[in-house]
Amino acid sequence: MLLREGWGLVAELGYRPELQRCPLCGRELAPDEMGRFDFSQGGVRCADCATGGEGPRIGPGARLQVGALLAGAIPDDLERPRAHLQLLSDFITYHVAGSRPLDTFRILAALLPPEAT
Numbered sequence: 001m002l003l004r005e006g007w008g009l010v011a012e013l014g015y016r017p018e019l020q021r022c023p024l025c026g027r028e029l030a031p032d033e034m035g036r037f038d039f040s041q042g043g044v045r046c047a048d049c050a051t052g053g054e055g056p057r058i059g060p061g062a063r064l065q066v067g068a069l070l071a072g073a074i075p076d077d078l079e080r081p082r083a084h085l086q087l088l089s090d091f092i093t094y095h096v097a098g099s100r101p102l103d104t105f106r107i108l109a110a111l112l113p114p115e116a117t
Contacts (some may be wrong), residue, residue, distance in 0.1 A: 003081065006088045007069040015095045016070060020050045025049055032060050037087065039094040053058030056087060 010016065021028050025043035025048070036050035037043075039059050044063060045053055058066075061079065066087070068075045078084070 001076065003078070003084050003088060004072060004074050006085075006092070007066065009070055010088070010091065010095075011070050015042065015091070017038050017066070017091065019067050019070075019103070022046035029060075034059050035063070037091075039091060042095075056083075056090070058087075062087075088113050 016036070018041075019029075021043070022035070022045050023038060023043040024045055027046050027048075029035055029044060029046055033047055034050075035044040035046055035058055036053040037055040038045050038053055039055055044058055045055075050057070059078075062084070065075045065078055065084065068085075
């Protein structure tokens with residue numbers, strides 16, 4: 001629920017990330033394409049433009065899950081909630097909070113169960 005509300009707030013503030021088209025070249029991402037989240041561009045770079053990027057890699061499943069969270073749904077198959085929380089925290093830090101991460105996300109991450117490796 002936290003992830004859904006967090007991404008919903010991001011969308012309400014007008015910072016909805018682009019998950020379907022590369023923010024650099026405009027190409028539509030293939031359904032099975034790995035990309036790289038680019039905070040400064042506000043979306044997921046395609047595989048070609050992801051080279052040399054500094055943001056976290058994001059696969060097709062995670063893109064679908066973030067899309068569902070942005071739409072107000074909680075995916076039944078939500079994987080790696082800590083990674084999702086980190087992505088949300090990094091996105092909010094970049095676009096809303098400036099360069100200082102919010103302590104709230106560190107505290108919330110500590111409350112999550114450990115992820116399987």
